Amino acid sequence: MRGTVLAGVALLAVAAGGCSSAPDRFTDARALADAVTAATLAGHTAKFSTEVTTGTTVSRGQGQAQFGQGGTSLSMTTDYVGEPLELRLADRTLYAKVPEAARDQVSGHRAWVRISADGQDSFSQVMGGSLLQLAEQNDPAYTVAQARTAGVVSSSDETQLDGAAAEHYRLTVDLTKLGAELSAGVPGEALTRLGKQGVTVPLDLWLDARHRPMQLVLDLSPVAKAVGGGVSVVKARYTDWGAPVSVGAPNSDEIGTFGAG
Template sequence: MRATGFAAVCTALLLLGGCSGEEKPAAPPVKDAAQLASAAAEGTQKARSSKIALETTAEDGRKVVVTSSGLYEGPNSKFSMVAEVAGEKRDLIFADGVLYYHLSDAQVRELKTDKEWVKITADGKDALSAANGELMTNVVETLDPTRTIDRISKSGKITKSEQADLNGTATTHYVLDLGGSPAEVWVDAEQRPVQVNLGKTTVKYDSWASDVVIIAPPPEAIGDSR
């Protein structure tokens, strides 16, 4: 949606609970990591969707920047992504448990196909899976806040919690110890993650409960990456 003027923007945001003139206070802190994971999962499932921005560095040193929309449906969660890996951008869709990679014109010619999409996997032997399958599978798992915070909760312990303003949003900020490695989680008044810092990875969430529709590519557009 594009609109001009503060009034027009606020009219739209009022439908989503924004521009109310009174910001909701941050949620009271929970006592342990398991409660944090449970509260964040409930907030995520209630909102069902968000926009996501992820930045990380792969083990091989490649910089990864991802912008995504997420639709959270438990094990059937879906993501539509634009991933920039070492300066090269590519569209990907994760739906129905499958990761789809959009081919560039050069890749279409190289594979001698008329298809726009291929499936890639973490353990695939084809060139595209070998280059990006494991990396992007890990990215998908990290984009899902329920999975990420659940993993943190199983090995982490809350060492500090405080009320904090994060880019204008009232949040509860948690610092966790993951057996010597730090992690940080910020959640809003509805217990929805706003930001997660985990090692070299930073994930930011906004536009919760926005309209998101993610559909897998049609079968006729999917080719073989081998």
């Protein structure tokens, strides 16, 4: 009898051990997004690299970011416009460093200009929306907010990313819930039509043990293809959490107005 009892206890211990070692992953997109947001704020800073594929064109960039309750500040260099371009996002304002050859078009021949999607200067009118979107898509808080608003967790698993342990979450984003937040250069009317057609956007997140983003991949191809475009994918990789960074707006005496040179 004693042997039977001990065997039963041993089996229960094995079962309990198996349960305790099972991964406790998120199944709800809102809970997942809240955990990632909290971990990002706790991480405070990170370095990142980015790869944006549009059709057959691939642009790359790298930068550093600081995360806070008041928003994200970042500085990055990208070849998105075909040549190296430095961007800074601070206090919810985007700045671009004008190439030396074009500074005769800037008031005071200054190096930096403010960029906005609805700006009246020619730089903003041509590139404002695209550059602002590029900066936002490198901010994990922006993408995670989309997942919280309109995401559904499709699946998750334990994996490795560049040799480090990671949790991989696959989500889909419902355009009817997201609306104009996911513009991708598509008019609001087109987004509404695509949403009614059931077009969704895949989002993949890789997180470390503290739920800090390691990598995100936002595949906008379903939207682009539905309106006659091609492949459209944004990939961002985050490293060096908590490392010192240098971010912030340019000095005021370095900022001019494009087209007023």
